[in-house]
Amino acid sequence: xxxxxYYVLLxxxxxxxxxxxxxxxxxxxxxxxxxxxxxxxxxxxxVAFARERLAVEAQVLVFFVITVAAAEVAVGLALLxxxxxxxxxxxxxxxxxxxx
Amino acid sequence: xxxxxxxxxxxxxxxGAVAMLVSRNAxxxxxxxxxxxxxxxxxxxxxxxxxxxxxxxxxxxxAIMVLFLFVVMLLGAEKVEDAPDRIAWQQPLALLLGLALLxxxxxxxxxxxxxxxxxxxxxxxxxxxxxxxxxLFTEYLLPFEVTGFILLxxxxxxxxxxxxxxxx
Numbered sequence: 001x002x003x004x005x006y007y008v009l010l011x012x013x014x015x016x017x018x019x020x021x022x023x024x025x026x027x028x029x030x031x032x033x034x035x036x037x038x039x040x041x042x043x044x045x046x047v048a049f050a051r052e053r054l055a056v057e058a059q060v061l062v063f064f065v066i067t068v069a070a071a072e073v074a075v076g077l078a079l080l081x082x083x084x085x086x087x088x089x090x091x092x093x094x095x096x097x098x099x100x
Numbered sequence: 101x102x103x104x105x106x107x108x109x110x111x112x113x114x115x116g117a118v119a120m121l122v123s124r125n126a127x128x129x130x131x132x133x134x135x136x137x138x139x140x141x142x143x144x145x146x147x148x149x150x151x152x153x154x155x156x157x158x159x160x161x162x163a164i165m166v167l168f169l170f171v172v173m174l175l176g177a178e179k180v181e182d183a184p185d186r187i188a189w190q191q192p193l194a195l196l197l198g199l200a201l202l203x204x205x206x207x208x209x210x211x212x213x214x215x216x217x218x219x220x221x222x223x224x225x226x227x228x229x230x231x232x233x234x235x236l237f238t239e240y241l242l243p244f245e246v247t248g249f250i251l252l253x254x255x256x257x258x259x260x261x262x263x264x265x266x267x268x
Binding site for chain 1: 102103106110113114117118120121126129130133136137140143144146147148149151152155156159160163164167168171172174175179186190191194195197198199201202205206209210219222223226231232235236240243247250251253254255257258261262
């Protein structure tokens with residue numbers, strides 16, 4: 001059996017990579033993908049703790065997170081498509097109309 | 101045996117994530133993220149959550165990544181980062197903060213008291229998808245229905261956002 005702490009370690013590493021993706025990349029689609037990576041890292045930690053505590057409820061929570069993430073991706077990508085249509089760019093630095 | 105499988109899968113997952121971060125082409129990023137999602141689904145199997153393994157493969161690796169690839173190719177947004185960063189100090193600061201986050205989360209994550217992983221009858225019942233399904237349709241029935249409503253709203257939102265010939 002693999003100790004839970006190994007999974008938590010892996011989850012922390014993946015989450016950090018996701019954060020770096022959001023901070024470093026400027027392609028809006030890659031930024032969005034990094035957000036998904038962070039969600040997955042959090043899910044992994046949840047499932048690891050669920051096994052340690054034998055709590056099926058945590059698996060239910062992960063199921064809900066995955067479903068809502070699917071809805072979020074659909075709406076987010078639709079937003080990206082309509083931004084791209086009006087601005088003709090996928091660079092987050094170019095989308096600064098709201099900047100004061 | 102489990103430990104060997106874990107380490108192989110962990111290396112694949114981290115490689116996929118790092119490659120997603122550094123590859124310049126968005127299509128390559130999406131494919132590396134697919135690799136990472138598949139590795140995480142194997143992790144779910146190792147954590148005795150077979151239902152989540154199936155959900156991860158069909159929803160994340162299947163539906164979501166197809167959506168990503170489709171949008172990347174539809175927009176032709178594979179490469180946009182030719183110009184240098186507008187904020188010069190953003191990159192080193194991001195690396196520094198990322199490192200700090202990693203250290204903090206590792207310390208917090210490993211700091212708690214750990215109990216040895218359970219084995220035997222209790223684990224077998226835990227890994228049975230039937231117990232998850234029973235919980236989903238009894239105790240968590242209302243959240244389940246709300247999730248269905250959220251998906252409906254997502255469908256309506258996508259249709260409204262991508263209507264042609266109408267300004268929003």
